[in-house]
Amino acid sequence: MRASETELSTIDGLVRVENAPVGEVLRSVKENTKDSYTHEEVYGDYCTLQGYVDAPPRDVYEYLADMKSQEEYTYSVRDLEPVDDTGLYVGWDRLSGNTRIYVRIEANPQALTVDYHAAWDQGEDLWMIYLFRVVDARTVLKRPGSVILWTNCHHPYYEKNPYPELAPSPDRPWVGDFWREFYAGHKVELENIKAIMEHRHHRGIPITPSAASGA
DSSP states (O other): OOHHEEEETTSSSOOOTSSSSSSHHHHHHHHOSSOOHHHHHHHEEEEEEEESSSSSSSHHHHHHHHHGHHHHSSSSSEEEESSSSOOOOOEEEGGSSSSEEEEEEEEEETTTEEEEEEEOSSSSSOOOOEEEEEEEEHHTTTTSSSSEEEEEEEGGGGGSSSSSSSSSSTTTTOOOGGGHHHHHHHHHHHHHHHHHHHHHHHHHHHHSSHHHHHH
16 A cells, blocks of 8 residues: 555545445435535635636736726726836725725736735735636637636625725725625626627727727
């Protein structure tokens, strides 16, 4: 027995072909597969959505990695401007009136990942993380285009504003109040990405806001 197998055999709770019969595991998996799931079961701590876009992966990546794209595809983020030369931007989130939103993008062109680090009211603690991955649809769907995977995790600050003194008014709704609607709301924005990307790709229009404006 390999050393790793010896170690694994001492870990309680592992389910592997070495210690659990195939038939028993398949029966258990079937029994635990339900026709419907509660909202909490699906979106309790993680909100992930995905969609197909009929545009090349590199173009989709470049679009998401462009800071100004958020002013196009998001429902409510507008007027983003640089705070300094570190890549931090500030704009307005019109979802909640006069709320300032701060954003920094961390993108990897090799992996085609784009992460938005954001926060309401302040730019020091960017705790709202929007994780995007662009996948070549030829690899996973055997068709041209892209698949976008988008995940948010339920950070504890969604439950309670860590900086209430910075809110523009005491009765301003908190971003975490909308967590239950995150999937449906982000689905609207994912469909916006799809519509914008496909419109520009099919017509040969510059893909990113910066390219379109000549910036």
